[in-house]
Amino acid sequence: MILPGFRDAAPVDGLIGGGLIGLAAAVMLLGLGRIAGVSGIAAKAAGLGGSGMGRATAFAFIIGLPLGAFLVTLASGGLEQSFAGPVPLIIAGVIVGVGTRLGSGCTSGHGVCGMSRLSARSIVATLVFMATGIATVALMNATGWEALS
Amino acid sequence: MTIRPLIALLAGTLFGAGLTVGGMTDPARVRGFLDLFGDWDPTLAFVMGGALVVMAIAWRFVPGMARPIFEDGFHVPTSSDLTPKLIGGAALFGIGWGIAGLCPGPGFAALAIEPLSAAIFVVAMFAGMGLVRLTER
Numbered sequence: 101m102i103l104p105g106f107r108d109a110a111p112v113d114g115l116i117g118g119g120l121i122g123l124a125a126a127v128m129l130l131g132l133g134r135i136a137g138v139s140g141i142a143a144k145a146a147g148l149g150g151s152g153m154g155r156a157t158a159f160a161f162i163i164g165l166p167l168g169a170f171l172v173t174l175a176s177g178g179l180e181q182s183f184a185g186p187v188p189l190i191i192a193g194v195i196v197g198v199g200t201r202l203g204s205g206c207t208s209g210h211g212v213c214g215m216s217r218l219s220a221r222s223i224v225a226t227l228v229f230m231a232t233g234i235a236t237v238a239l240m241n242a243t244g245w246e247a248l249s
Numbered sequence: 250m251t252i253r254p255l256i257a258l259l260a261g262t263l264f265g266a267g268l269t270v271g272g273m274t275d276p277a278r279v280r281g282f283l284d285l286f287g288d289w290d291p292t293l294a295f296v297m298g299g300a301l302v303v304m305a306i307a308w309r310f311v312p313g314m315a316r317p318i319f320e321d322g323f324h325v326p327t328s329s330d331l332t333p334k335l336i337g338g339a340a341l342f343g344i345g346w347g348i349a350g351l352c353p354g355p356g357f358a359a360l361a362i363e364p365l366s367a368a369i370f371v372v373a374m375f376a377g378m379g380l381v382r383l384t385e386r
Contacts, residue, residue: 106291108281110272114292117271118299124264125300126307131256133317133324136264138354139378148378149385152324153257160254162357164261170361171262172269181275183359183366184349193356193370195345197377200353203338204326207273207352208264210339211297214326216304224331229343230283236347237283247348248276 125213132157137209138165139200149201184247203229256319265358271296274359276350283347 103109125136134153143150144158151158173179184192200206203225205214210229214222240247272278272292281290316322346352351359351370359367 103291106289108278108288108290109292111292111295114271114295115299117267117269117273118296118301119303120263120267120270121296122267122300122303122307124260124262124267125304127256127260127263129304129307129317129323129325130310130314131260131318131320132253133320133322135325136260138264138352138357142353142357142374143378143382146375146378148375148382150378154253157253157257161257161261161264164258164263165265165268165354165357166359166361167258168262168265168267169269169274169358170265172266173362179269179275179362181277181359181362183276183351183363186366186369188349189351189366189369190373192345192349192351193373194377194380195341195348196352196356196370197345197374197379198381199338199340199342199345199377200374201338201378201381202334203340203342204335206342206354207346208354212300212304216301217308217325219326220329221326221331221335225335225339228336228339229346232340232343233283233347234285234343236344237280238286240347241284241287248280248350 121208121212122216125208128161129213135209135213136161137205137213138162139196139206140204140209143201182248188247199229251319253319264354265361267296267300268355268358269362271299273352274355274362279350279352279355280347283350 282293
């Protein structure tokens with residue numbers, strides 16, 4: 101399906117993907133009583149604080165992420181996606197690591213789990229990281245810094 | 250060994266599949282969503298909307314449950330204070346998200362799509378988390 105005015109948009113894929121993410125977060129909440137916040141779970145899996153769940157549980161969740169991506173790649177016959185070069189990846193990775201620990205969450209924990217229960221902290225955090233993300237992309241475009249190859 | 254890691258593996262797999270189907274593992278799509286003042290791609294709003302609807306329903310079950318199905322109790326955040334640390338951290342995270350078009354979940358999921366790029370991002374992210382861990386000790 102094509103969204104009028106946005107030639108690259110994939111709204112149906114987006115809704116299906118979002119539904120699966122919501123289902124995954126619901127399994128974590130109703131099954132294990134935990135927030136499916138990837139940054140916190142990753143920190144726990146790596147022994148860097150984070151989520152209060154068991155370390156094996158955290159590790160299993162993180163392993164599932166590429167496994168799920170692999171299954172979709174297999175079913176769709178390969179994906180064409182371009183990633184940033186090593187230098188922007190390192191800069192971005194460090195900033196994301198520091199920011200998500202200080203800010204107690206990322207797109208999943210705050211954006212999906214927290215916002216859906218109307219947590220004030222999560223709503224504010226999501227608005228803030230959306231705003232700085234938008235500003236960063238605008239600034240990079242204005243200065244001609246092409247991060248993606 | 251309990252059943253908990255298996256439940257988490259199932260959830261992680263669903264999560265990774267959803268990220269991939271929704272386009273969140275594609276840095277160009279993520280940056281297209283953040284490119285509000287340029288060639289805006291609204292796809293991620295649909296991802297967010299789909300996930301929020303399902304989770305909003307899931308939260309409604311919690312008050313009526315004595316405990317989660319496979320755990321002794323619910324362990325969800327209870328703090329509600331808006332601290333400079335929360336806001337500063339979120340601001341930093343957004344900058345990193347904008348630079349490479351990757352956040353933590355898609356970073357791990359992309360290990361199955363472009364392993365080298367994703368591994369560089371994930372290792373750097375753990376380094377950043379480690380930095381915070383060091384300063385908090």
